Amino acid sequence: MTPRVAERPRLKTRPAVLLVAQDPAVQSAARQAFPPDAFELTVLPDFSAAQLALSEGFVHAVVVDLAASSAPPAEFVPRLRGVAPDTEIVLLADTAPTLAASVGLHLPCLPRPPQPAALRAVIEVVLDRQRLALQHRVLVEGSVDPILTRADDGTLLRWNPAAERIFGYSPEEALGRPITLLLPEGFPGLSASPDKHSAPAGGSTEVECKKKDGSLVPTYLNFATSLLQGKRVWTAHFSDASTEKQLRAQLLQAEKLSSVGELIAGVAHELNNPLSGVVGYSQLLLARAADDELRRDLERISKEAERCRKIVLNLLTFARKHKPERTRVNLNDIVDSILDLRGYELRVSNIEVVRELDPKLPPTLADFHQLQQVFLNIVNNAQYAMQEANGRGKITLSTSRIKDPSTSLPILRVAIQDDGPGISQANLRKIFDPFFTTKPVGKGTGLGLSVCFGIVREHGGRIYARSEEGKGSTFMIEIPWIDPSGPEGVALRKTLSPTPISIGVLNQRVTGCRVLVVDDEETVRDLISDVLSMQGHDVAVAASGNMALSIIGREEFDLVVSDLMMPGMTGRVLHSKVKDLRPLLARRMVFVTGDTLSADTQAFFQEIGACYLAKPFTIEEVEAVVQRALAAT
Numbered sequence: 001m002t003p004r005v006a007e008r009p010r011l012k013t014r015p016a017v018l019l020v021a022q023d024p025a026v027q028s029a030a031r032q033a034f035p036p037d038a039f040e041l042t043v044l045p046d047f048s049a050a051q052l053a054l055s056e057g058f059v060h061a062v063v064v065d066l067a068a069s070s071a072p073p074a075e076f077v078p079r080l081r082g083v084a085p086d087t088e089i090v091l092l093a094d095t096a097p098t099l100a101a102s103v104g105l106h107l108p109c110l111p112r113p114p115q116p117a118a119l120r121a122v123i124e125v126v127l128d129r130q131r132l133a134l135q136h137r138v139l140v141e142g143s144v145d146p147i148l149t150r151a152d153d154g155t156l157l158r159w160n161p162a163a164e165r166i167f168g169y170s171p172e173e174a175l176g177r178p179i180t181l182l183l184p185e186g187f188p189g190l191s192a193s194p195d196k197h198s199a200p201a202g203g204s205t206e207v208e209c210k211k212k213d214g215s216l217v218p219t220y221l222n223f224a225t226s227l228l229q230g231k232r233v234w235t236a237h238f239s240d241a242s243t244e245k246q247l248r249a250q251l252l253q254a255e256k257l258s259s260v261g262e263l264i265a266g267v268a269h270e271l272n273n274p275l276s277g278v279v280g281y282s283q284l285l286l287a288r289a290a291d292d293e294l295r296r297d298l299e300r301i302s303k304e305a306e307r308c309r310k311i312v313l314n315l316l317t318f319a320r321k322h323k324p325e326r327t328r329v330n331l332n333d334i335v336d337s338i339l340d341l342r343g344y345e346l347r348v349s350n351i352e353v354v355r356e357l358d359p360k361l362p363p364t365l366a367d368f369h370q371l372q373q374v375f376l377n378i379v380n381n382a383q384y385a386m387q388e389a390n391g392r393g394k395i396t397l398s399t400s401r402i403k404d405p406s407t408s409l410p411i412l413r414v415a416i417q418d419d420g421p422g423i424s425q426a427n428l429r430k431i432f433d434p435f436f437t438t439k440p441v442g443k444g445t446g447l448g449l450s451v452c453f454g455i456v457r458e459h460g461g462r463i464y465a466r467s468e469e470g471k472g473s474t475f476m477i478e479i480p481w482i483d484p485s486g487p488e489g490v491a492l493r494k495t496l497s498p499t500p501i502s503i504g505v506l507n508q509r510v511t512g513c514r515v516l517v518v519d520d521e522e523t524v525r526d527l528i529s530d531v532l533s534m535q536g537h538d539v540a541v542a543a544s545g546n547m548a549l550s551i552i553g554r555e556e557f558d559l560v561v562s563d564l565m566m567p568g569m570t571g572r573v574l575h576s577k578v579k580d581l582r583p584l585l586a587r588r589m590v591f592v593t594g595d596t597l598s599a600d601t602q603a604f605f606q607e608i609g610a611c612y613l614a615k616p617f618t619i620e621e622v623e624a625v626v627q628r629a630l631a632a633t
Helices: 024-033 047-056 073-083 096-103 116-142 161-167 242-288 292-319 331-348 368-390 448-458 487-494 522-534 545-554 571-581 599-608 619-630
Strands: 016-020 040-044 061-065 088-093 109-111 147-151 156-159 205-210 216-228 231-240 327-329 351-356 364-366 393-403 410-418 462-467 473-480 514-518 538-542 559-563 589-593 611-614
Touching: 016 024, 016 047, 024 040, 024 116, 040 047, 047 061, 047 073, 061 073, 061 116, 073 088, 088 116, 109 116, 147 161, 161 231, 216 242, 242 292, 242 522, 242 619, 327 331, 327 368, 331 351, 331 368, 331 393, 331 410, 351 368, 364 368, 364 473, 368 393, 368 410, 368 448, 368 473, 448 462, 448 473, 514 522, 514 545, 522 538, 522 559, 522 619, 538 545, 545 559, 545 571, 559 571, 559 619, 571 589, 589 599, 589 619, 611 619
Parallel strands: 016 040, 016 061, 061 088, 088 109, 351 393, 514 538, 514 559, 559 589, 589 611
Antiparallel strands: 147 156, 147 231, 205 216, 216 231, 327 364, 393 410, 410 473, 462 473
């Protein structure tokens, strides 16, 4: 019968030592070396009894008097290790110096009968070595990284749980097989001295390892040499490089997106000035046209120009980096903004869009840009899934006001439904996890929905999905309704960034005023001048801040309309100088800017209490902001 292998070491208050000896002198020396208060000493007469005892429980060390064994050490030591692989072995012999060398067992050996102090010292040394080995085993087996041991010939000798988890092979499947099981053919680490080909000290070699299922996993590999039972072995430490590679890819993608965002913002700003001219002059011509056919053409131009204006505004809104800020928003407007952004792409992708927006949906306090990012990400995911599955599809966006079933408080819901391939139940539980994606490598970062989850949670809401394979998916975004004019809304606004200034429209029109228009862009300058002249104002123009300051020093004005960003003297500097020269006029300055989304710009407008005109603008907006500014005291 094959003896049972003893359990691995367990915590004991005293080390357990087993003595195999018949000689009374040897037994006496052992009892002196291992007093009962410090050790658990068991004395057995022969090796057979010792083997049985070892199979029934763990012993820290075995001291074998070779005179008590009829078998040579080269025979019984391997059998002993087979029963108790973690137990340390010490030999007692008449010819100690020559014994260890002759049997090649690399075991501690003392002359018999041993000196008690010498025997105690040897046992303490081997017990220290055992403790270190156990600590090493705990570290290896508890490591999140695969740690293997291979012999000089490449045969795998040890295999920790992390190796099984990552590579897929159980210890029974891996041990005894060559390390080529994992490493690619020709890899330098297969040589007898792999450290000669590995990275410098402190570094590592990058290698793609083969898993049991045939797939590859990127790893960083380090080799180290050591002695195991007197033989040289190599310990291979693998660290999974998948996460680091993913993070690199995320960073690269983020840098690309940042560059694209800056490019979009730059292009949009460049389009603002000519687009302001197209929008404004098409409206002016439309107001003057008498011919019906001409009016139809101008209406078409005006309509398309207005469409371009919305696209530019949405591009700026999306591309701009924002600090989180909650303002009065309507979720319907956010949905419309992302459909304006993606409308063309959805149409050419054969995606039908259905709007089911509640016209009575109340405004709330939320971050427009963050929620726009959430809705846009979900719409993009739906488009990708439908295109990949069918080359066409239908997406329905709906808004509603409902009651939270648990609190009965009002919440606002946005539902985004598609008729794509759906999501499996296994993946549905993981879609909001960071780095989880079902898209092919290079197609998705696995961060989109996790970011959406964080944004909605910051708004005090929740986001979840319902889906069934083959039957499409529906994403629900629910946020608490906060009345912007209610106590909670007022209190929240006090802790948040300033809200955009409303230009409004006054009931009583003010005409016949003296207005100075300052802008380095001729088209914008002339357009504002023409609109104000049509409204009955006396208008002067200046192409720079310096020219405007010179004119203001000579003439009286009721209002100044100035571009915020101009070469030379900016609108801010002009305002500061006008404030010193004509304080009342400085309070009646209107600024024209394409940078209304900038927190710095908003802070400036809030500080001076100024009205502003956002490029590209309409005639109605010019009239509204001028009337509001003229009414200021």
